[in-house]
Amino acid sequence: MKTRSQRILTIMHIIAWIIFVGICIQTGSVATSWIVSLFNPEGAKNLYNKELNFFELRQYDTAYYSTLMAFIVTLSALKAYIAYLGIRICMKLNFAQPFSIEVAQTIEKISYVGFCAGLMALVAYSYSQWLGDKGFKVVYPWGAEEFLLLAGVIFIVAQVFKRGIEIQAENELTV
């Protein structure tokens, strides 16, 4: 008989998969639209949704446009990777012995990837501000602060989890 926590974990696993697939679709769509727009500038008008319209920038300079798109696609890919790591945690987590080295390493990885994504989002935001000064308004939710906050909080959780592993190991060797 499953406990409440196990049921919640199963639901979270399913939600994590849905989020992962959704972000992968988004990343693929944006990347494909970017490649198409390199050959057909009209493609830059509707890259993923109507809000992602960089037609003017594409017309002005392909290098500036490609740099911006590279930031967007890479950030989206990093989000997908974080979602995948979340799925790995749901798969590896065992409530009988929850503190395992694999889960601890995956949690730590999430904090490092989140930190990298936060730094990249900061750079991308600065770049978009620079483009704005040139007359090309870029409105995109970079989420740098959110990524950095996630990285910080998850890093602390990873350290606590590592201590949990030590305590669990000691408990297993307590007779």
Add this chain to the structure above:
Amino acid sequence: MPIIVNLDVMMAKRKMSLNGLSEKVDLTLANLSILKTGKAKAVRFSTLEAICKALDCQPGDILEYK
């Protein structure tokens, strides 16, 4: 580790097997084996009490500091 567990010595003196001791103290063979081989990190007082009762000895007969 500086704490030595002399459980096998006491078991030999009382002519008791690991299985027999395991049944008397309500501890699994695996846990008793962990204790006997010196791999245990900690021992609960309740366990120590049960072992001393089963082997009719003092804690000092089982645990030694070197």
